[in-house]
Amino acid sequence: MDLDKIFLKSFLKIFENESFTVEFWDKEEIKLGGEESLFKIILKKPISKKDILTSTSLVFGEEYMNGDLEVEGDFLLMLNTVLKYKEKFLTNFKALPNLFSHKTSKNKQKEEVSYHYDLGNDFYSLWLDKTMSYSCGYFKEDKNSLYEAQMNKINHLLKKLNLKEGLSLLDIGCGWGALLIEAAKKYKIKGLGITLSEEQYKKFKSRIESENLQEYLDVKLMDYRELEKSGLMFDRVVSVGMLEHVGRENYDLFMKNVSTVLNKSGIFVLHYISGLWESGGDAWMRKYIFPGGVIPSLREIIYISSNYRFYVEDVESLRLHYMKTLLKWAENFEKNIDLIREKFDERFIRMWKMYLYSCASCFYNGVIDLHQIVFTNGVNNELPLTRNYIYE
CATH class of the missing domain: 3.30.1050 (Nonspecific Lipid-transfer Protein; Chain A)
Structure with a gap:
């Protein structure tokens, strides 16, 4: 039997x-x-x-x-x-103690981030859009291309930050720098991006030089935990798709570091994949895609934020936007499969296909969500009374 x-x-x-x-x-x-x-x-x-x-x-x-x-x-x-x-x-x-380890040291986190993001800029460029944005797009119209959706997302976030010329902006987990580049061009802000990825750091550094934005932008290889003692201060802080790498034990520490470098009444916009409740994570995803990755719930981040007098001004879900983004990535991945086969074996390709399509399906089924939260550091009575400024 x-x-x-x-x-x-x-x-x-x-x-x-x-x-x-x-x-x-x-x-x-x-x-x-x-x-x-x-x-x-x-x-x-x-x-x-x-x-x-x-x-x-x-x-x-x-x-x-x-x-x-x-x-x-x-x-x-x-x-x-x-x-x-x-x-x-x-x-x-x-x-599965090794997969669900609670180690969140700086060295461990750098190792985990590098595992995923240092696969090579040439690999990511095959299926991301030309902004190299590796996060949820924003589809104002169903017919939007991936590039249009990513630029929509960037500008949607910049509107939520309520930027003005001369303000300072920190991007925690800045990726390849698309958001800060657009902010510098459009609003002439002074921006700093921090990342743990060597590949992203090098690419962003070269983009700053090629765009002649040295007067406005800089990028550092830096852990968010270094912010508290850095002496840096900013009018605005944004973090896109980085909180998922922090680990549940460090959400409070993350928010503390943000509060330390954000000026009074400053605006903090947090964009992250969220769960309906607090989960230890998915074993396959942690083993093969995002080692150490944990998805925060919306309620736990809102709860922690009050400890640092962060006022919640706005919360928006982009769940179905991320589904569409992932399907666009998967389409590009399939189109470039022959080039990808020159770099990686069949097992890697099947793994990546499972990753892109299963994540799209998880967003479709509400297994995971995507939230953008607008916080202010203490009371800010200068923001517009309605959300119109975000959509104008």
Whole structure:
């Protein structure tokens, strides 16, 4: 008797309201749902009960990466169907101590950031837009290109910062610098970007020089924890897609460092992937994509912010905008697959495909969200009374 198959069949009952087929390694097939199958999942080798109980996402993610799980039909439709039930996936956090380590030292965080972001600027340039923006775009219109959506996002954030000429702006986790470059050109602000990625630092430094923006911008290899004792002060602070790397133990420390360098009544705009509640994270994502990555909930960040007298002026969800952004990235990735194969093996390519499409599906299903929060450091009575200034 194949006990592992019996357990797997039992687990698959969580999808009984969906219509698809599963083919097992011995060619036996079972059909779920009462209607015509929308796709077929083919399992080429046995999957143990122990692995499913340890981490559902990890075992099935690895099966796909290794070519032991294939999908006949629409890959995104499969993920949208399966990840609708993500809350019922199993994770034994105690059985994966290395993946769910609470180490958040500066060296550890730099190592984790470098693992993902230092794959090479040439790799990212193949599927990001020309701004090299690696965060959620903002689709004012459905027909917006990826570049238009990223420029929309940048300008949406700059409007929320309520910038004026001569103000100082800090970008924590500045990436390749697109936001600060646009801020300098449009508003003539004095800006500083900080990052832990050597590749991003070098690229941003060269962009500052090529755009002749040395008078306005600078970039430093710097950890956010160094801000408190840096002596730096800014009128505005922005952070886009960086909080997810901080770790739950350090959210308070992050907010403290921001409050230390932000002038009284200054504006802080925080843009980050969020969860509905506080989770330890996804095992597959932490092992292969974002080591140490944790998604904060909206409520815990709002709660912590009050400790530093941050007033919440505005909260906006861009959940479906991130879904569209990821699908644009995935489309570009597929278009450039031959060039990517020259740099990476098939396992890496399947891993990256799973990452881009599964994240799009998680946003679609509300497993994760994207929030932008506008804070002021203490009371600010000078902001416009309505949100019109953001959309003018």
